[in-house]
Amino acid sequence: MQEEKTVTKEARPGNSKAIVIFKPFGTVANVEVGTLLLDAAQLAGVEVNSPCGAQGRCGRCKVLVEYGEVARRSNPKLSSADESQGYALACQTVIKGDVVLVVPTKEEIQRRPAIETAAEKIALPFVCDWRREPAIQKLYLEIPPPSLADNTNDLDRLKRELAKRLGIKDLVVSLPMLRGLSRTLREADWRVTVVLDMRNWLPGGSIPPRLIGLLPDDETSTNLGLAVDIGTTSVVVYLVDFITGKVVDTASAYNAQVSCGEDVISRIIYSQRRDGLNHLQRLVIKTINDLITELAGHNHIHADDINEVSVAGNTTMTHVFLGLDPKYIREEPYIPTMTVPPRVSAGDLGLAINPNASVYCMPAVGSYVGGDITSGVLSSGLFQTDRLTLFIDVGTNGEMVLGTKDWLITCACSAGPAFEGGGVRHGMRAAAGAIEDIWISPQNYEPTYRVINNISPAGICGSGLIDLLAEMFVTGVIDKAGKIRRELPTPRVRMGDHGPEYIVAWAAETASGNNIVITEADINNLIRAKAAVYAGLSVLCNSVGAKLADVEQILIGGAFGQYINVEKAIQIGLLPDLPWEKFHYLGNTSALGAYTALLCKDMRAAVVDIARKMTYLELSADNSFMNEYTSALFMPHTNLEASLR
Amino acid sequence: MPVTVELPKEKWNGKVREITLGATPAQGGTRTSTVTVGGETTLPFLHFEGSIPHRPALAVEMQDVPPQDWSTTLLEAWDTAASDPVSWAKKAVELGADALAVKLRGTHPERQNRSAAEAAETVKAILGAVGVPLIVYGPEVAEKDNEVLVAVAEAAAGERLALGNCEDKNYRTIVAGALAHGHLVVAKTPIDVNLAKQLNILISDMGLPLDRVLMDPTTGALGYGIEYTYSVMERLRLAALMGDSMTQQPMICTVGEESWRQKESKVKDGVPSLWGDFAGRGPLWEMATAMALLQSGADILVLRHPKTIKTMRETIDKLMSS
Structure with missing residues (x-):
C-alpha cells in the first residue's frame, strides 16, 4: 500500500484550486489552477527529473497526464505523437483543473564500482606528515562540585578546570551550549568530556577555543570528523577518526540536485525559481545526511560524535550548500558572493551531526575555480613543489593549475558535458x-x-x-x-x-x-571538448612564457581523471604529448584536500593562502584562446611541428 | 654629412613551395605556357631581403554559361565574348591572362543543371582553344562538385589543372580525382590560419604531394572584410617563412568575385553622387582589393574586369623590377 501524503497550499479568495494526484506514489497536492506541473510535484515532494533546470530544453521531465486538463507550451522536445498519447513536459505545462499524473519511475542509477572506496587505501597526503594536528580535542574532566565554600558559577568552574589542565584562559560558549550546561554537569556527577574546537586557538594567542560539546562520562575514545566533496554530479564523504588520523570509511552518492540540472549553469538557473535555492540546498544537505546515516550504520557510531566538517566543492556548489544566491556567478563579469566562506555551525545548515560542529568550506579563487581546485592543489602537494607542475581536473569544466611552490596560475575552460x-x-x-x-x-x-x-x-x-x-x-x-x-x-x-x-x-x-x-x-562535440581543454593548457603555459614540454609533471585529479587512459588522451590531443611517466593520477583530490584540512589545522590557513596566491586567467578575456582552440579542433592538434619537436 | 643606414634584414628559414600549373606536351599535357608561382623566401616584394623567383600570376575568371548576376559594367566590358566559353577564353588570353579560372556555373542544380559530361566537354573545348593553364571550379554544391570535377579531371588527364574548391567537408573525392589524373587542387578555408593549415594536412594525408596544392584563404573585398583576409594571409605567410611546412602553399585570391559582389560595383542609379562615376567604380574597387592582397602575399589573383587585368599587370611589373 502506497503511503498517501497530502500537501495543501493557502488559497487566495477567488482563485480556484485543483487536486493533483501523482501516480504511482498516490501523493496528492492541492494547488492553484495555473501552477506548473513541476512546482506541483515539488510541493508534493515528488521527484521529477529536470536535468536542464526547468528550461524546457532536455525533455526529460516528461510525465503522462492520465486524467484532467492541462495547458502545454509547445516544445520541440515533445512530439505530436507524445502529446496525443497524453505526455507533457512538467516544466512547460500548467494545471487547468484536477489532474492525475503518472510520473515515470526514475531510471535505476547504479554506481560504477568505485575504485577507491577501500578506506585503508586513502593515504594521508604527504603534506601533513610533519604536522598532524586536528582542531577538535576531547578532554575528560573530573570537576570538583560546588559548595557553599566554593561557590564559583558553573561556567567559570568549567573554565577553571580547563585552565588547570590545558592552560586555556578563556572559552567561547554559545547560548544553546550554555542552556544545557548546569544540568549536564550535575547529571553526570561532574565527570564530563568536553569537546573543544581549537581551530582558531593559537598557543599563546588571543582567540579562545570554542566549546562544542559536553558529554557525560569519559567519551574520549571516539572523536570523528567528516570530509565532504560536493561534486556537481556526485557527493563523496570520508569519515575520519581524529585519534588515529585515518579514514574509517567512505561513501558516495549522486548529488540529489542532479534532478534539477546536470551542470552548474542549469543549477544556477534552477536556483532562480521560486524556492529554487532552498530546494537545491535541502537536496544536497539530504544527500550528505543520507551518507552520514549510511556511514553511522556501517560503522556503529553515533552521528552526534562527528565534531567537524570540511567541505570542498566548486564555487556554485559551495554557494548553494551555504544557501548563498549563485545568480551572479553566471552573469558577466562572473562575481561570486565570497571566496573564503565563513565558519558555519552544522546545526544551522541542518547537517545531522553534532549541531555545534564547525563546518568549513574550502576557499575559492573565483567563480569558475572553486574550493574543489584549491583543495586539489593542497592535496596534490603542488603548492610545495619545486618542479613545474600542471594539475588538471577534467569534468564538465576543465580546471587547470600551473605552477610551483612560488607561484600558481589557474584557468577554467568549459569543456561541455561530452566527457560525461x-x-x-x-x-x-x-x-x-x-x-x-x-x-x-x-x-x-x-x-x-x-x-x-x-x-x-x-x-x-x-x-x-x-x-x-x-x-x-x-x-x-x-x-x-x-x-x-x-x-x-x-x-x-x-x-x-x-x-x-x-x-x-x-x-x-x-x-x-x-x-x-x-x-x-558526436565526434565534433568530443573534439570541441578536448580542444577546449588543450587550448586552456596551451594558453596557461603561454601566459607564463613556458612551453607544454617544459612541464615536469602532470597531476590528474577529479573523479573522472582516474579513468582517463593517458595514451589515448594523448593520441586525440586531449592531453599534451609528453612522456607517460610525467603523468600521475591522484584520485579524488577534492575530497583528499578536505580530509587534509580536517586533520591538520594549519592546512586550513595554508589553503586560504593558496587560494589567494593563485592568479586567475580569464580565458574569455584572452585573445589567444580562440586561436589555440581552433588549432586544437583537429587530431591531435594543428601544430604538428610543435608536437614533433 | 651623408649617413649610411643599413636596412635591417630578416633571415627566414622557410620558403613558399613552388607550384606549376599546366603541363606542356613534354610534361604530359597540351599547354603552350605554364605558370609557376611561389618560391618566395621573404615577405612580398622585399627584394633586398630574400628571393622572389616568380611574379604573382593573373588568372581571369570566366564561366561556362553567360553570367546572370554580374554587374553591367562587367557584361559591357566582355560584351559578346561572354556568350560562349571558347570566345571568352580567347579574349581573356588576348587581354593578358596568365591562366583562366573557369567556373562551371552551368552545372549548378538550380541553374542549367548541366551534366558532368557536358562540363568536361566545355573544359576540353577551352583547352583546345587556348594554351594557358586552367583553374576549374565546380558549381560549389558539394555533391555536384564531386561529380563534375571528377569528370573534368578524367577528361583532362595530365593537364595539371587546378581543381577547386576543396573544402573540409568534401575534399576527399576531389583530391582523389587530382591524384588519379595528375592535377592540382585549390584548398579553400574560411579566413582562419588553423583551418587553412588543417585542410593542407588532410589533403597531404591522402597522399597528394604538397607541390600540387594551392590555398585559398577566402577573400574579403575592400570594405567587406579585407582586413581579416589581409591579416590571415600575412600570418600564414609569416608561418611559412618561419618554417611551418603545412602553411607553405602559394595563395590564390578570388578578388574579382568578391569585389564585384556588392552594391558599389553593381548599382548605378539611386546612390549618393559622392560615389562618383559608375563605370570606373567597379574596376577601381577590384584594383584596390587586388593591390592590398598582393601586399599580403597573394600569388595568384583571380580577376574579372579587363581594366583591372591591365592595371595589375603594370603594377606587378613595377613591383618586380624594383
Whole structure:
C-alpha cells in the first residue's frame, strides 16, 4: 500500500484550486489552477527529473497526464505523437483543473564500482606528515562540585578546570551550549568530556577555543570528523577518526540536485525559481545526511560524535550548500558572493551531526575555480613543489593549475558535458551498462569493448568515448578533422538518420535492442571538448612564457581523471604529448584536500593562502584562446611541428 | 654629412613551395605556357631581403554559361565574348591572362543543371582553344562538385589543372580525382590560419604531394572584410617563412568575385553622387582589393574586369623590377 501524503497550499479568495494526484506514489497536492506541473510535484515532494533546470530544453521531465486538463507550451522536445498519447513536459505545462499524473519511475542509477572506496587505501597526503594536528580535542574532566565554600558559577568552574589542565584562559560558549550546561554537569556527577574546537586557538594567542560539546562520562575514545566533496554530479564523504588520523570509511552518492540540472549553469538557473535555492540546498544537505546515516550504520557510531566538517566543492556548489544566491556567478563579469566562506555551525545548515560542529568550506579563487581546485592543489602537494607542475581536473569544466611552490596560475575552460556522456547520442554516465573500453581492429574495423558490470551495453561513458575517438583515429575510421571515412569497406560505417555514423554495437548486442552508434556530430562535440581543454593548457603555459614540454609533471585529479587512459588522451590531443611517466593520477583530490584540512589545522590557513596566491586567467578575456582552440579542433592538434619537436 | 643606414634584414628559414600549373606536351599535357608561382623566401616584394623567383600570376575568371548576376559594367566590358566559353577564353588570353579560372556555373542544380559530361566537354573545348593553364571550379554544391570535377579531371588527364574548391567537408573525392589524373587542387578555408593549415594536412594525408596544392584563404573585398583576409594571409605567410611546412602553399585570391559582389560595383542609379562615376567604380574597387592582397602575399589573383587585368599587370611589373 502506497503511503498517501497530502500537501495543501493557502488559497487566495477567488482563485480556484485543483487536486493533483501523482501516480504511482498516490501523493496528492492541492494547488492553484495555473501552477506548473513541476512546482506541483515539488510541493508534493515528488521527484521529477529536470536535468536542464526547468528550461524546457532536455525533455526529460516528461510525465503522462492520465486524467484532467492541462495547458502545454509547445516544445520541440515533445512530439505530436507524445502529446496525443497524453505526455507533457512538467516544466512547460500548467494545471487547468484536477489532474492525475503518472510520473515515470526514475531510471535505476547504479554506481560504477568505485575504485577507491577501500578506506585503508586513502593515504594521508604527504603534506601533513610533519604536522598532524586536528582542531577538535576531547578532554575528560573530573570537576570538583560546588559548595557553599566554593561557590564559583558553573561556567567559570568549567573554565577553571580547563585552565588547570590545558592552560586555556578563556572559552567561547554559545547560548544553546550554555542552556544545557548546569544540568549536564550535575547529571553526570561532574565527570564530563568536553569537546573543544581549537581551530582558531593559537598557543599563546588571543582567540579562545570554542566549546562544542559536553558529554557525560569519559567519551574520549571516539572523536570523528567528516570530509565532504560536493561534486556537481556526485557527493563523496570520508569519515575520519581524529585519534588515529585515518579514514574509517567512505561513501558516495549522486548529488540529489542532479534532478534539477546536470551542470552548474542549469543549477544556477534552477536556483532562480521560486524556492529554487532552498530546494537545491535541502537536496544536497539530504544527500550528505543520507551518507552520514549510511556511514553511522556501517560503522556503529553515533552521528552526534562527528565534531567537524570540511567541505570542498566548486564555487556554485559551495554557494548553494551555504544557501548563498549563485545568480551572479553566471552573469558577466562572473562575481561570486565570497571566496573564503565563513565558519558555519552544522546545526544551522541542518547537517545531522553534532549541531555545534564547525563546518568549513574550502576557499575559492573565483567563480569558475572553486574550493574543489584549491583543495586539489593542497592535496596534490603542488603548492610545495619545486618542479613545474600542471594539475588538471577534467569534468564538465576543465580546471587547470600551473605552477610551483612560488607561484600558481589557474584557468577554467568549459569543456561541455561530452566527457560525461552529454551531447553525445549514445553517451551515458559511467554506470552499469556503459561501454568503458574499446579497441578497433585496424584490419576489418571491428570493435571489441568492455562494459561496466559485464552486461549488455546501453551506451558509452566518457572514458569509452575517449577510447573510441582514439581508436577510430589511429585505425583511420575518421580523419584528423574527425570526419568519418565513408568509403571504408565495413558495414559499420554508414549514412545514418543523423549523418555519417560508426556502429559500435549492433542492435542484437545491446540492452535497448537499438544500434549503439557514434555520429560525426558526436565526434565534433568530443573534439570541441578536448580542444577546449588543450587550448586552456596551451594558453596557461603561454601566459607564463613556458612551453607544454617544459612541464615536469602532470597531476590528474577529479573523479573522472582516474579513468582517463593517458595514451589515448594523448593520441586525440586531449592531453599534451609528453612522456607517460610525467603523468600521475591522484584520485579524488577534492575530497583528499578536505580530509587534509580536517586533520591538520594549519592546512586550513595554508589553503586560504593558496587560494589567494593563485592568479586567475580569464580565458574569455584572452585573445589567444580562440586561436589555440581552433588549432586544437583537429587530431591531435594543428601544430604538428610543435608536437614533433 | 651623408649617413649610411643599413636596412635591417630578416633571415627566414622557410620558403613558399613552388607550384606549376599546366603541363606542356613534354610534361604530359597540351599547354603552350605554364605558370609557376611561389618560391618566395621573404615577405612580398622585399627584394633586398630574400628571393622572389616568380611574379604573382593573373588568372581571369570566366564561366561556362553567360553570367546572370554580374554587374553591367562587367557584361559591357566582355560584351559578346561572354556568350560562349571558347570566345571568352580567347579574349581573356588576348587581354593578358596568365591562366583562366573557369567556373562551371552551368552545372549548378538550380541553374542549367548541366551534366558532368557536358562540363568536361566545355573544359576540353577551352583547352583546345587556348594554351594557358586552367583553374576549374565546380558549381560549389558539394555533391555536384564531386561529380563534375571528377569528370573534368578524367577528361583532362595530365593537364595539371587546378581543381577547386576543396573544402573540409568534401575534399576527399576531389583530391582523389587530382591524384588519379595528375592535377592540382585549390584548398579553400574560411579566413582562419588553423583551418587553412588543417585542410593542407588532410589533403597531404591522402597522399597528394604538397607541390600540387594551392590555398585559398577566402577573400574579403575592400570594405567587406579585407582586413581579416589581409591579416590571415600575412600570418600564414609569416608561418611559412618561419618554417611551418603545412602553411607553405602559394595563395590564390578570388578578388574579382568578391569585389564585384556588392552594391558599389553593381548599382548605378539611386546612390549618393559622392560615389562618383559608375563605370570606373567597379574596376577601381577590384584594383584596390587586388593591390592590398598582393601586399599580403597573394600569388595568384583571380580577376574579372579587363581594366583591372591591365592595371595589375603594370603594377606587378613595377613591383618586380624594383
